[in-house]
Amino acid sequence: MRFEPVAPVRAYERVVEQIEQAVVSGALKPGERLPSERELMTQFGVGRSTVREALRVLQAAEMIRSRPGDPRGPEVLAASPVALHRSMHRLARADHVGLAELLQFRMILDGSAHLLAAELRTADDLAGLDTALEAMREGVSHGYAEFSRADVAFHEVIARISRNPLLVVSEEVVRGVVLELIEDKLEHASNRTSLMRAWLSHHAEVLDAIRSADGTGAAHLAKQALYDNYAEHVPAGQRPLLTPLLRS
Amino acid sequence: MRFEPVAPVRAYERVVEQIEQAVVSGALKPGERLPSERELMTQFGVGRSTVREALRVLQAAEMIRSRPGDPRGPEVLAASPVALHRSMHRLARADHVGLAELLQFRMILDGSAHLLAAELRTADDLAGLDTALEAMREGVSHGYAEFSRADVAFHEVIARISRNPLLVVSEEVVRGVVLELIEDKLEHASNRTSLMRAWLSHHAEVLDAIRSADGTGAAHLAKQALYDNYAEHVPAGQRPLLTPLLRS
């Protein structure tokens, strides 16, 4: 006979448990309201601070939101990828993850997103990509910031076409962290205009591949472009980590 | 001139911000201790309840842990995938993310991990895979639970060989969530022994491909195996989301 180690269960944890249960079971639907803190404290039989700590935990998990003064009480939120985004971002900024690993991961995600996009795109999707590309073309003359915004938008459309929220969120997070790590280096790039033109023609190529439903080609273009643009910032010794991905 | 909308910033949020900043910047390393709540409250110039709500938020994010009675104060934790797992699990239980998306994501991650493993494996890695496979072989006769544990270990070795923490963690999380979603279906499988044998021979094939540095082959085997094993639990209408991944 074996015994399990027991951990003390805090009062606020049991409150969290009950409310969370009510939400995931569907008893409380998004948009509905929780009772006020003072009401909850009598229902649960605990002090207000305990209730508040429980609500803080749920709020950190993006399950509820409370606004001061609202007599209807805290609002139950729909499941959103914001919490996933936060936790992944934290993990990606931890020290064991360097630019090489991030870039590797981004090549994987971006490549797959392009592959799926080429196979699953509809006529509407293609139109969306066309306008995104057009915005980039205009952005070239409106400065780097504008161009960069249009570039991000293009990538987001691609990710969206893949129709996988996990892919969308992960790609977005990794892209953001990569940019955070090398933004200072990009700031000082001297030949920005030629960089933008190169990027633009690359995106046009990608769009062609997607239009002709060439998934493998689009994926390869995407990975190659990432390598070409960012590998210079990766220590030379770690670049062999990236090249295998170009061969698939 | 445009103005940004402002949101009221709560006191506990600013406390969270400062502590989080100290952790991600490395000023506070894992294992180190925060001052006690009463000390923090004088340092931040806020009440104890505010400090406590901030600590709750950080604790929910798995950044710190506090134990009552410990005079050394709350402990700073190493970045861990637990929070990522929780948020992905929550998202997966919401309607936006179904088994199809999870499986799609897992095929991407697993495929890439196998590709990298085949290209980067050392002699030591191969030996590790050999022992893992041997454990699986023995597990067949020791019941499903034992076999499953060995199977997980094999996958973890593969992921580790790819030497990318993000890949390791994401793969682990997605695998866990997928298993949680279909565990009840697996419980009732009648022909477990033949399933285990099929799995075993598949892993042997994968190991061969990795040994001969055939990255593309290993990746394809991995993705095909996932599809073969799990696609039956995906609604038929969503299976076309998975097949494009088999073609790369």
Added chain:
DNA sequence: GTCAGTACACTGGTCTGACCAGTAGCCTGC
């Protein structure tokens, strides 16, 4: 009748102060 303006009851955010059970380390007394 409509509608602006106000009063009110209530919300969440914060602080203070208190008590408890539990811990770690010191400090006895042997």
Added chain:
DNA sequence: GCAGGCTACTGGTCAGACCAGTGTACTGAC
């Protein structure tokens, strides 16, 4: 030298208070 208790702390919880802000219901003027 060491077992045992003492003590000064810790975090967990509660009670009560105040404040700024909100939504609503009521009031008044038109």
